[in-house]
Amino acid sequence: MSAISILSKIEPLLLSVQKPSQYIGGEVGSIVKDKENIDVRFAFCFPDTYEIGMSHLGMKILYGLINQRENFWCERVFAPDMDFEQLMRENDIPLYALESLEPVRDFDMIGFTLQYELSYTNILNMLDLAGIPVYARDRGTSMVQMVCAGGPCVCNPEPVADFFDFFILGEGEEVNLEVMDLYADMKKKGCTRQEFLREAAKIEGIYVPSLYDISYKEDGTIEKISPKENAPAVITKRIIKDFDKVYYPESFVVPFTEVVHDRSVVEVLRGCIRGCRFCQAGFIYRPFREKQPDTICKQAQNLCKNTGYEELSLSSLSTSDHSGIDEMLTKLLDFTEEKRIGMSLPSLRVDNFSDALMEKIKRVRKTGLTFAPEAGTQRLRDVINKNVSDEEIMNAAEIAFSGGYFNVKLYFMMGLPTETDEDIAGIAEIADRIVDMFFQNPDRPRGKMVQVSVSVATFVPKPFTPFEFEPQATEEEVHHKQEHLVNSINPRNAKRVKVSWHEFRISQMEGVLARGDRRLCDVIYAAWKNGSRFDSWSDRFNWNCWEKAFAQCGVSPEFYASRRREYDEIMPWDHLNYMVDKSFLVREHKKAMNAETTPHCRANCSGCGVNREVGRACF
Amino acid sequence: MKTIYRMKFSKTGRAKYISHLDLMRCFQRCIRRAELPIAYSEGFHPHMLIVFAAALSLGFESECEIIEIQLREEIPFDEVKNRMNAILPEGIEILRCYAPQHKMGQMGYAEYKVTLPSDDSMELNKSWKEFMSQEKILVEKKTKRGFREIDLKEQTEFLSAEEQADGLVLFLRLPAGSTVNVNPSLLIETFEKNSAISFGFPKYCRQKLFSSEKTEFF
Numbered sequence: 001m002s003a004i005s006i007l008s009k010i011e012p013l014l015l016s017v018q019k020p021s022q023y024i025g026g027e028v029g030s031i032v033k034d035k036e037n038i039d040v041r042f043a044f045c046f047p048d049t050y051e052i053g054m055s056h057l058g059m060k061i062l063y064g065l066i067n068q069r070e071n072f073w074c075e076r077v078f079a080p081d082m083d084f085e086q087l088m089r090e091n092d093i094p095l096y097a098l099e100s101l102e103p104v105r106d107f108d109m110i111g112f113t114l115q116y117e118l119s120y121t122n123i124l125n126m127l128d129l130a131g132i133p134v135y136a137r138d139r140g141t142s143m144v145q146m147v148c149a150g151g152p153c154v155c156n157p158e159p160v161a162d163f164f165d166f167f168i169l170g171e172g173e174e175v176n177l178e179v180m181d182l183y184a185d186m187k188k189k190g191c192t193r194q195e196f197l198r199e200a201a202k203i204e205g206i207y208v209p210s211l212y213d214i215s216y217k218e219d220g221t222i223e224k225i226s227p228k229e230n231a232p233a234v235i236t237k238r239i240i241k242d243f244d245k246v247y248y249p250e251s252f253v254v255p256f257t258e259v260v261h262d263r264s265v266v267e268v269l270r271g272c273i274r275g276c277r278f279c280q281a282g283f284i285y286r287p288f289r290e291k292q293p294d295t296i297c298k299q300a301q302n303l304c305k306n307t308g309y310e311e312l313s314l315s316s317l318s319t320s321d322h323s324g325i326d327e328m329l330t331k332l333l334d335f336t337e338e339k340r341i342g343m344s345l346p347s348l349r350v351d352n353f354s355d356a357l358m359e360k361i362k363r364v365r366k367t368g369l370t371f372a373p374e375a376g377t378q379r380l381r382d383v384i385n386k387n388v389s390d391e392e393i394m395n396a397a398e399i400a401f402s403g404g405y406f407n408v409k410l411y412f413m414m415g416l417p418t419e420t421d422e423d424i425a426g427i428a429e430i431a432d433r434i435v436d437m438f439f440q441n442p443d444r445p446r447g448k449m450v451q452v453s454v455s456v457a458t459f460v461p462k463p464f465t466p467f468e469f470e471p472q473a474t475e476e477e478v479h480h481k482q483e484h485l486v487n488s489i490n491p492r493n494a495k496r497v498k499v500s501w502h503e504f505r506i507s508q509m510e511g512v513l514a515r516g517d518r519r520l521c522d523v524i525y526a527a528w529k530n531g532s533r534f535d536s537w538s539d540r541f542n543w544n545c546w547e548k549a550f551a552q553c554g555v556s557p558e559f560y561a562s563r564r565r566e567y568d569e570i571m572p573w574d575h576l577n578y579m580v581d582k583s584f585l586v587r588e589h590k591k592a593m594n595a596e597t598t599p600h601c602r603a604n605c606s607g608c609g610v611n612r613e614v615g616r617a618c619f
Numbered sequence: 620m621k622t623i624y625r626m627k628f629s630k631t632g633r634a635k636y637i638s639h640l641d642l643m644r645c646f647q648r649c650i651r652r653a654e655l656p657i658a659y660s661e662g663f664h665p666h667m668l669i670v671f672a673a674a675l676s677l678g679f680e681s682e683c684e685i686i687e688i689q690l691r692e693e694i695p696f697d698e699v700k701n702r703m704n705a706i707l708p709e710g711i712e713i714l715r716c717y718a719p720q721h722k723m724g725q726m727g728y729a730e731y732k733v734t735l736p737s738d739d740s741m742e743l744n745k746s747w748k749e750f751m752s753q754e755k756i757l758v759e760k761k762t763k764r765g766f767r768e769i770d771l772k773e774q775t776e777f778l779s780a781e782e783q784a785d786g787l788v789l790f791l792r793l794p795a796g797s798t799v800n801v802n803p804s805l806l807i808e809t810f811e812k813n814s815a816i817s818f819g820f821p822k823y824c825r826q827k828l829f830s831s832e833k834t835e836f837f
Contacts, residue, residue: 012820014636015678021641026633026709028649254648256641256708308648340659 003101009093017084021256022050025098029253029307030076031067032099039071039184043097043107047114047122048534050078054253055261057315058113058151062172064249072180075099075107076253079122080129082533082540088129095130104130108183109146111176112164114153117513118506118536120160121528123149127163134525136165136210141192146183150176154207155237155284156463156573159513159520161209165193166200168207169576170237171270173246175205201231205238207576214518214572220559222517222570236577239614243270243289248299251306263311263344264303266296268328272317273601275608277385277592278374278413280462281317283585284578286610287618288321288601293328300332304341312336313344321602369400372411375419376426382595383418385588390430397434401441406448408434414481414501415459415473417592424481427454428488431497454499456485458507462514463573464580466588469565472511474558478504505543509535511561517572520560523553581609621658621668621689624699625719625837631680631824634710639674645708646686653702658689672723673795673828676802681825683729685836687719720837727831729795730778731803732788736819740787744780746814747787751777758809760801771809774801786818796831 014020035041044063046053053059059076066074075097080088087093094103104110110132112123127134132145139145149157150168157167168175179200186196201208211231215223227233240246248267255262271288272281291299300312312332322328336343373393375381381388397408412427431452438450458478461467473481482501489497513520526549534540550557565571567586574582584607591598598606602619611617630637637645647667650657659665672685690699700716707713737743750756756771776792793801807821828836 020636020677021638024633024636028645028652028706028708254645256637256645258641258644304651305654306652308651310647310651340665 006096006101013087019257027253029251033073038073040180041107042074042109043077043104045077045112047119051259053078054255054259060252065247112149114149114151117510120524121532124528143187158518158572159516161518162521166208169205171240175238207235225575234577244291250302254307264309265315266300267315269316277466283464283580293324297331311342369405370409377423380423382597383592402443404445406445407451409453412456413459417470424484425488432490435493435496452497456501460511464578466585471564472561506541512557516560523549526552579610579613584608622693625687626713627715628684628713629682632710635680652706656691658691679823683828725830727796728829730792730827732824734788734822736786740782743787743816746816750810771806
């Protein structure tokens with residue numbers, strides 16, 4: 001099916017769906033090439049809707065990177081929303097890419113980004129809509145439709161291993177081009193799919209799941225992970241050594257319709273020095289690397305100029321940990337003020353939230369402020385190594401109120417290891433104290449009512465964190481904690497403190513998929529067949545589809561979510577090396593059980609192992 | 620010293636799916652990309668001084684959309700046009716840039732080309748002529764204050780019809796002012812309900828704007 005026939009098929013349908021411009025491409029910054037001159041066509045698939053996928057920075061980077069190469073063409077593909085999916089199926093319209101409007105099934109490589117576990121059923125749905133066999137084993141022997149994936153969830157890709165030909169571990173700026181070069185070369189030589197996959201497995205960072213056999217013990221845990229056909233026993237993730245010099249796009253595709261993050265974004269640092277024990281990103285993105293303030297400033301100026309965006313934001317796991325934050329912000333604010341560009345600063349930490357920083361943010365705008373104490377008591381914050389004290393939280397809120405803010409958003413988790421009712425009550429106590437402090441503050445904004453929003457996520461243990469051994473809290477435990485939290489808030493503040501939390505089943509499914517193994521592939525397939533889509537959207541998540549799927553496959557979700565793992569258990573991801581030693585995770589877990597903290601990496605190296613892999617000290 | 624630049628632009632192809640609100644945002648960004656010295660309003664939340672005339676329905680093509688911008692410096696009209704065309708997305712093209720002659724409020728009518736896909740455009744044309752020969756074509760029109768009955772016959776100026784191999788092409792002039800505004804799709808949908816002959820998905824293109832005196836709008 002050609003572009004023209006897809007266009008003529010979708011034209012009569014577009015006016016009956018929400019936000020039709022998301023299905024038609026043609027945005028400023030989108031790249032159209034002549035396919036006759038292309039060796040490898042790459043479909044970059046984001047397994048969620050356009051408005052979410054178009055907000056994702058990784059896609060913008062890799063889209064620009066691949067399209068820089070004359071003989072490669074990267075196009076964008078998103079999951080159609082339910083209304084358009086139905087029309088596509090009724091009218092035999094295959095999943096197509098937005099630049100060429102040609103079917104994804106005609107592409108050489110189909111690459112998904114695995115950003116969150118609850119997008120997995122969307123991947124199956126997109127493959128099916130494309131007319132590509134969902135299971136990798138059904139894709140034959142020729143070198144077409146090579147389905148691959150990258151992104152954070154690839155650190156444990158086992159629950160989706162059966163659907164992919166290969167995975168790309170770690171940062172993609174180098175390895176993506178290497179694997180595409182190999183593909184172009186082998187396709188010209190007329191090699192088979194299996195020949196290509198065996199060669200690809202030799203590239204560092206490429207994991208071909210079909211080259212590994214997994215055997216299980218009687219208790220259901222893994223007995224052995226066995227490589228075949230000379231595949232490496234351990235696959236190590238890729239990292240960019242010189243982060244300051246790495247490719248960064250000079251322009252973005254600028255959507256017509258509004259998307260979640262619709263602005264220029266500059267990535268200022270990678271990795272995180274903090275080592276919060278619950279946070280997967282804090283471990284899998286190591287080592288910590290920064291861009292120079294001048295590089296950041298130049299990239300910001302280029303992006304704003306080429307996209308026309310009126311807003312700029314800085315992206316990282318913790319922007320205020322940048323060693324040159326003051327210089328960076330001063331330079332950026334000079335240019336953004338001159339060009340009437342608004343700047344937003346996410347990811348600020350309360351422990352270095354200073355008056356001076358506040359002044360800089362205030363030059364931008366006055367909305368709400370968000371802090372993430374994560375746990376209600378000092379003891380539990382020590383357990384999770386969130387090195388923030390009550391006083392620092394109060395101090396930050398005080399500065400915020402004096403600065404004219406009156407909305408404060410607080411992020412917490414419940415169901416953390418060792419957590420007691422006292423820790424839950426501590427969440428309410430912090431919220432109450434912040435309300436009291438507002439009224440005691442003589443400089444508080446007048447005529448405004450303080451609003452403290454407490455958002456409580458259910459803790460999900462993740463691979464490559466010290467809590468990967470921990471059971472996730474059960475439904476009964478979580479419901480008890482939620483009740484206890486609401487009852488602990490001072491009734492006097494009932495209107496000023498707003499508490500919200502995630503639905504338990506969604507967090508549990510995230511937990512199952514995060515630490516799952518290959519036996520979950522059939523469960524995901526069954527759940528998708530039962531109707532699961534967009535599981536990360538609380539209004540679309542349907543536990544019944546999953547519950548039925550577990551029963552159909554004879555798999556217990558509790559085995560994956562609520563079971564304690566021994567230190568010596570073979571994890572489904574043990575053959576993947578994310579440069580953080582398991583012995584370090586065990587050490588950190590033991591410290592956590594004693595509520596002992598670990599200083600951040602700049603203060604003291606805690607020996608996670610990454611510097612040995614990189615061949616230099618991090619600082 | 621602020622100078623007003625009025626631009627006539629076309630919106631065709633993929634661009635017809637850009638909604639009016641999205642189009643405004645798109646132009647703001649394109650003006651930044653073209654690095655035009657756009658003027659801003661005074662006040663606490665300054666915004667770009669941009670005005671659009673007569674919003675176009677989603678899915679319609681057009682060869683006569685109007686945008687007006689104010690610049691802080693004087694730049695030749697052709698340069699503004701060329702700088703915009705260099706960066707505008709596929710489907711949007713500035714056709715002319717000039718000093719306004721009419722006030723925006725003087726806009727009164729728009730001419731549309733409507734294509735009704737059909738294998739038998741002769742029969743369809745018969746049906747259309749029958750439809751248009753009625754004394755009155757009364758429909759309920761949704762307004763801000765509920766529904767109001769209007770006579771489409773009175774409002775529509777039927778200019779001509781072309782019977783083509785793949786469909787019937789109609790040329791219509793309808794009110795497009797700030798007080799009275801009739802969307803051609805209202806007429807076509809009414810026709811579809813009344814016609815014995817069915818047709819495919821209609822295509823609309825706004826082709827020309829007129830003042831309330833029915834002279835071409837500049």
